[in-house]
Amino acid sequence: MIAAGGEDEFVRLYDLATGKLLDERAAHHDWVRSVAFGRSGLLASGSGDRSVQLWDTAEGRLTPVQRIDDLGARVRAVALPDGDVVVAATEDATLHVCTGARAASSVGMPPGVDWVRGVGCLADGTVIAACEDGGLRRWNRASGLQTISEGENTVWSTQFAADGHLAVIGDAVGTLQVFEAPTNNRRRLLSAGRGRVWSLAANSARIAAAGGDGTVRVWLFDGGEPALFNEDAERSWAVAMPRTTDLLAVSTGNGHIRCWDLGGGTSQLLWEQDVRAGRLRSLAFDDTGELLAVCGGDGTVRVWQARTGQHASRFTSSGGWARTVALDGPGDRAAVGAGTGEIAVRSLREDRFTAHLAGHNGRILMLGFAAGDKLVSAAADGTVRLWSLAEQRQLAEVRVDATLHCAAFDPATSRILAGSAAGVVALSLNSD
Secondary structure, eight states, X not given: OEEEEOTTSEEEEEOTTTOOEEEEEEOOSSOEEEEEEOTTSEEEEEETTSOEEEEEOGGGOOEEEEEEOOOSSOEEEEEEEETTEEEEEETTTEEEXXXXXXXXXXXXXXXXXOOEEEEEEXXXXXXXXXXXXXOEXXXXXXXXXEEEEOOOOOEEEEEEETTTXXXXXXXXXXXXXXXXXXXXXXXXXXXOOSSOOOXXXXXXXXXXXXXXXXXXXXXXXXXOOOEEEOTTOXXXXXXXXXXXXXXXXXXXXXXXXXXXXXXXXXXXXXEEEEXXXXXXXXXXXXXXXXXXXXXXXXXXXXXXXXXXXXXXEEEEOTTSSEEEEEEOTTSOEEEEEETTSOEEEEETTTTEEEEEEOOOSSOEXXXXXXXXXXXXXXXXXXXXXXXXXXXXXXXXXXXXXXXXXXXXXXXXXXXXXXXXXXXXXXXXXXXX
């Protein structure tokens, strides 16, 4: 038998020889991120709803046996080493060893490790954790946590600032480095708290970072301590600031959007909305800060008047869950990139799609409108691509790495910053 889970929250059981669907059940309230068989025939499913469900798979049926709730964070990986013992890895980089309906023991990964992507178990009960920094860790009750192989201090976010003259890089341990873009001389070193720098935003006066502790920090270029936002949030997924106005937008882990006015020496919360659309992984302003766009796990793009929170537009892309969104400078068009690698461009004035672009083989991480009716994209397939919107075709492609984690585009200088476990690569549309 084969077990499968996915974003529709179902667990399914298939016959390996025929491909026939034997059974399907929905017991979770978020994506099923991991499924694993045990030696006794039990099946475990781990979900973003912070739970693990145990199933009896006898005779090709899914029969609920035991549920483990309240694991503290979304479950990314599960394993069944023996009997009814369950090992679950959660998004707070913690391994939970569970017996019965509760976690009997828990161990946290070292600083700088955000997620555990996979877990495996040896016959003696040793747990092997494959971590998102590329490292492997081993844990058992006798010897505790040990490192098998070191990972990398991965680049997780990039951004341009000061009209393209500065490059900002955020890493896995909450550090921001600010470089002069032409010379690569480091200007500043900033701390965004513990954990990964999930998202960066910048304009001519400020830098904003969403850190692993959920807090958003905003620095002025002329120095001083950062202003703190979203301190009550467990996770802040994305931050955005327009190029020319003093606005800040943040998406939280529980599906909320908040927008502040940073001008006048004080910070005022202008509005907040509960979007209830899954993970809101990307926010984008137009150049003047009149419009704010957001996309999320339900595949829908929502556009608001940035200062009032009044609805301006809403549409759904055909490519599944939406990973990134961009607005052109005047706010006439929106581009949305899907988890499947598809890209769609929509006219907000005419309320219709004007382009569909296919070619990427991984989730879209970055989109940017370029001069000459062109679009720049970067995806987890390790490529950066340039598209003609008028002709709806690819013009150029650069393979940067085996995989990418982030990218940024500055239309003023036509520069691109692409980041991965290998570091940062700088590209230019004006070079060969």
